[in-house]
Amino acid sequence: MNRVLAVAWREFVSTALTKGFIIGAVVVPLAFIAMIPVIVMLTMSAKGPAVEGEVAVLDRSGSLMPAVERELSQEAVSQRRERTAKAAADQMDQINPLGPGAAPAGSTEAALTAALGSAPRFHVASLPPDADVEAEKSLLIPTAAEQRRLAIAVIAPDAIVLAPDAKAFGGYELFVRPKLDDRVIGDIRAGLNAAILQERYRVNGYSPEEIRRLTSIAAPETREITATGERSSTEGLTAMLPFGFILLLMISAMVGGQYLLTTTVEEKSSRVVEVLLSAVSPMQLMTGKILGQMAVGFVLLFVYTGLGTGALAVFGLTDLIGPVKLVYLFVFFVLAYLMLASFMAAVGSAVNELREAQSLMGPVMIVVMLPYILWLPITRDPNSTLAVVLSLVPPMSPFAMVMRLTSTQAQEIPTWQVLLSIAVSAAGAYLSVWAAAKVFRVGLLMFGKPPNFRTLIRWVRMA
Amino acid sequence: MRPEDRQQAKGVVVTDAIVMRGVSKSFGPKQAVIDMNLTVPRGALYGFIGPNGAGKTTTIRMVMAILFPDAGQLSVLGRASAVESKDRIGYLPEERGVYKKMRVGAFLRHMGRLKGVPGRGLDARVRAWLERMDLADCERKRCEELSKGMQQKVQFISAVLHEPELLILDEPFSGLDPVNTRLLRDLIREQHAAGRTVIFSTHVMPQAEQICEHIVMINKGRKVLDASLPEIKARFDPHTLLVEPLDGSAEGVLAGVDGVRSVSRVDGALEVALEHGHDPHAAIRAIVRAAPVSRIELRRPTLEDVFIEIVQGKATNGDEAALRAELRGEAEAVAAGEGER
Numbered sequence: 001m002n003r004v005l006a007v008a009w010r011e012f013v014s015t016a017l018t019k020g021f022i023i024g025a026v027v028v029p030l031a032f033i034a035m036i037p038v039i040v041m042l043t044m045s046a047k048g049p050a051v052e053g054e055v056a057v058l059d060r061s062g063s064l065m066p067a068v069e070r071e072l073s074q075e076a077v078s079q080r081r082e083r084t085a086k087a088a089a090d091q092m093d094q095i096n097p098l099g100p101g102a103a104p105a106g107s108t109e110a111a112l113t114a115a116l117g118s119a120p121r122f123h124v125a126s127l128p129p130d131a132d133v134e135a136e137k138s139l140l141i142p143t144a145a146e147q148r149r150l151a152i153a154v155i156a157p158d159a160i161v162l163a164p165d166a167k168a169f170g171g172y173e174l175f176v177r178p179k180l181d182d183r184v185i186g187d188i189r190a191g192l193n194a195a196i197l198q199e200r201y202r203v204n205g206y207s208p209e210e211i212r213r214l215t216s217i218a219a220p221e222t223r224e225i226t227a228t229g230e231r232s233s234t235e236g237l238t239a240m241l242p243f244g245f246i247l248l249l250m251i252s253a254m255v256g257g258q259y260l261l262t263t264t265v266e267e268k269s270s271r272v273v274e275v276l277l278s279a280v281s282p283m284q285l286m287t288g289k290i291l292g293q294m295a296v297g298f299v300l301l302f303v304y305t306g307l308g309t310g311a312l313a314v315f316g317l318t319d320l321i322g323p324v325k326l327v328y329l330f331v332f333f334v335l336a337y338l339m340l341a342s343f344m345a346a347v348g349s350a351v352n353e354l355r356e357a358q359s360l361m362g363p364v365m366i367v368v369m370l371p372y373i374l375w376l377p378i379t380r381d382p383n384s385t386l387a388v389v390l391s392l393v394p395p396m397s398p399f400a401m402v403m404r405l406t407s408t409q410a411q412e413i414p415t416w417q418v419l420l421s422i423a424v425s426a427a428g429a430y431l432s433v434w435a436a437a438k439v440f441r442v443g444l445l446m447f448g449k450p451p452n453f454r455t456l457i458r459w460v461r462m463a
Numbered sequence: 464m465r466p467e468d469r470q471q472a473k474g475v476v477v478t479d480a481i482v483m484r485g486v487s488k489s490f491g492p493k494q495a496v497i498d499m500n501l502t503v504p505r506g507a508l509y510g511f512i513g514p515n516g517a518g519k520t521t522t523i524r525m526v527m528a529i530l531f532p533d534a535g536q537l538s539v540l541g542r543a544s545a546v547e548s549k550d551r552i553g554y555l556p557e558e559r560g561v562y563k564k565m566r567v568g569a570f571l572r573h574m575g576r577l578k579g580v581p582g583r584g585l586d587a588r589v590r591a592w593l594e595r596m597d598l599a600d601c602e603r604k605r606c607e608e609l610s611k612g613m614q615q616k617v618q619f620i621s622a623v624l625h626e627p628e629l630l631i632l633d634e635p636f637s638g639l640d641p642v643n644t645r646l647l648r649d650l651i652r653e654q655h656a657a658g659r660t661v662i663f664s665t666h667v668m669p670q671a672e673q674i675c676e677h678i679v680m681i682n683k684g685r686k687v688l689d690a691s692l693p694e695i696k697a698r699f700d701p702h703t704l705l706v707e708p709l710d711g712s713a714e715g716v717l718a719g720v721d722g723v724r725s726v727s728r729v730d731g732a733l734e735v736a737l738e739h740g741h742d743p744h745a746a747i748r749a750i751v752r753a754a755p756v757s758r759i760e761l762r763r764p765t766l767e768d769v770f771i772e773i774v775q776g777k778a779t780n781g782d783e784a785a786l787r788a789e790l791r792g793e794a795e796a797v798a799a800g801e802g803e804r
Contacts, residue, residue: 007577
């Protein structure tokens with residue numbers, strides 16, 4: 001046992017207590033999290049260049065020009081942009097996991113306004129009704145000398161007044177020059193739409209104010225009622241939380257497993273392995289290595305769950321995870337890690353260099369990634385047949401079960417299913433460690449041709 | 464188990480370090496070791512010799528319980544398997560390496576812990592050995608910073624650090640310069656003098672000749688010789704004379720001397736092969752009478768000669784030259800020279 005611990009300790013020290021690990025696995029992710037607000041701010045403050053140019057309008061309806069000129073004025077365009085920004089900002093505040101009001105009031109809006117850039121300046125030109133549309137269109141093609149015309153709008157004759165026997169109004173066709181910023185196109189369309197609506201209201205005798213009143217509904221944000229009080233809905237978190245958990249589980253298990261693969265291949269290729277085998281049995285060596293890297297995984301798990309629960313605690317949302325779920329997380333981490341790690345150890349012992357390991361790892365990674373790919377269906381309906389089956393079939397079981405457990409949907413996961421999943425995963429872990437030990441023993445001293453799956457299976461049978 | 468069997472097993476514990484009975488091992492179609500019977504008594508200094516690929520390393524790995532025999536029985540230090548007596552065995556494998564990124568001191572302490580050396584005194588022991596090996600200033604260096612020869616010395620320390628009863632060294636001299644070869648030779652003799660059983664393998668016969676008391680020769684997976692050095696010298700009685708004639712005409716004359724089988728010119732001297740069973744002293748007298756000579760001596764059979772003689776039935780002349788070169792370590796010298804550059 002001492003020997004196993006000595007191997008484990010060396011494994012842990014040589015992996016976790018290195019500058020590379022501390023920086024790569026702990027400092028960088030933390031710094032990245034700290035950087036997110038800065039990155040968001042930077043992206044949002046990026047402005048598009050101001051656009052200026054001619055918009056030609058061929059008004060076949062005959063009465064639209066004044067409204068078009070009004071609605072495409074720079075003032076009207078920038079007002080519309082502000083309204084859009086405000087609506088988007090409200091939306092974003094709603095889904096902000098920290099709840100509305102977490103961001104300083106108006107900051108999101110300001111950021112969005114900035115993001116939309118300064119409003120373009122349109123010069124509206126009216127084309128005579130008999131103008132040659134094809135000839136006008138050709139003016140959109142930029143020449144070396146100038147490229148001032150941005151767009152041509154051709155308004156249908158029945159855009160304002162319904163044609164006899166027609167069920168719907170006509171609209172307009174818009175032609176733009178190549179590579180026009182889609183936000184500018186949006187501005188033109190919005191301006192034309194507004195102009196047409198206003199003109200229709202006027203012709204039919206409605207007041208635009210009246211229409212706006214009739215079509216807007218006041219509905220404040222959804223509130224969630226919990227034992228500890230009222231708070232804004234956690235809809236966003238409901239989807240994000242299982243994703244976060246599964247990512248955590250995946251990263252911790254994968255990092256440990258990946259290091260295990262690397263150190264095993266290194267021991268083999270540097271030929272230190274035979275020296276080791278003169279002191280410990282292959283089983284002791286493998287056990288020690290698996291335990292050592294499990295400790296590495298635990299370090300990651302502790303660091304990140306600590307941060308995560310800390311963050312949730314700050315916003316009073318700890319009841320979303322709860323201690324029982326954390327215990328389950330750790331249990332399933334151990335099981336997931338054991339399955340992954342024993343596979344990594346087997347592959348590491350069988351190949352001569354890391355490159356050869358890739359081809360063996362691909363198929364297994366896909367199987368393990370399956371629940372990860374299916375996270376949305378699983379978390380939306382954690383008791384669906386798909387979710388239940390996945391959570392009972394190793395090696396996906398730990399990942400799928402953690403997803404089900406952390407889903408904040410109202411459904412309770414039957415305890416027997418959780419326990420069965422643990423039992424099945426434990427059996428899977430035992431089986432994979434057993435098989436890996438056999439491959440490990442044979443593989444360590446085999447050099448030469450890189451093995452394939454069939455060889456590995458033969459070694460399991462042979463040993 | 465019958466009482467006499469137990470008695471016998473007990474006897475093994477007392478007297479023999481290694482016992483192999485009919486041990487065979489094959490890898491796929493290749494038979495690496497065939498029906499090996501071997502007894503190494505405690506306190507002996509044994510050399511396993513044979514050309515590359517003869518089965519030396521496989522035999523040693525089976526002794527170390529790193530490989531397991533397909534057939535036959537094996538006992539090491541009185542136990543059925545080395546697994547149970549690993550702490551009492553020191554092993555320097557042929558395929559050896561170090562943790563490149565680990566510091567020398569840390570590596571040796573790790574190996575010591577794995578070998579069950581008690582934590583207290585481990586530091587002092589490591590330091591003493593590093594001093595002894597002229598590596599005292601390397602304790603804080605990373606293993607990858609050391610030269611290959613230095614790494615090999617570090618590995619030797621890791622093999623003897625726990626003061627094993629049985630020391631197995633697989634090709635311990637490969638890659639060492641003459642100074643370190645001598646240092647290692649002295650250390651091996653010292654370990655032997657301290658009463659430890661030492662087994663080392665080499666494909667370089669002169670090295671074995673210099674150190675060993677007892678030789679086990681392996682060729683193509685089979686043991687072809689198992690005898691002490693004096694026995695070998697006695698058994699393979701000399702029947703070659705080295706003659707340096709005073710003048711060049713002697714060659715023809717010598718061929719006619721009674722008992723001479725053939726005469727060949729080797730490096731300016733004449734090698735006179737005698738007929739089997741012919742008394743060499745009589746031949747010397749006859750030669751001196753027949754022609755004036757400046758030097759005449761009885762050529763002692765080297766291990767190389769013995770080995771060649773044993774395997775000769777299977778080898779043609781071209782093979783023999785290559786085999787001789789290999790057994791003298793010439794191929795290795797070339798390889799080492801390449802390594803230096």
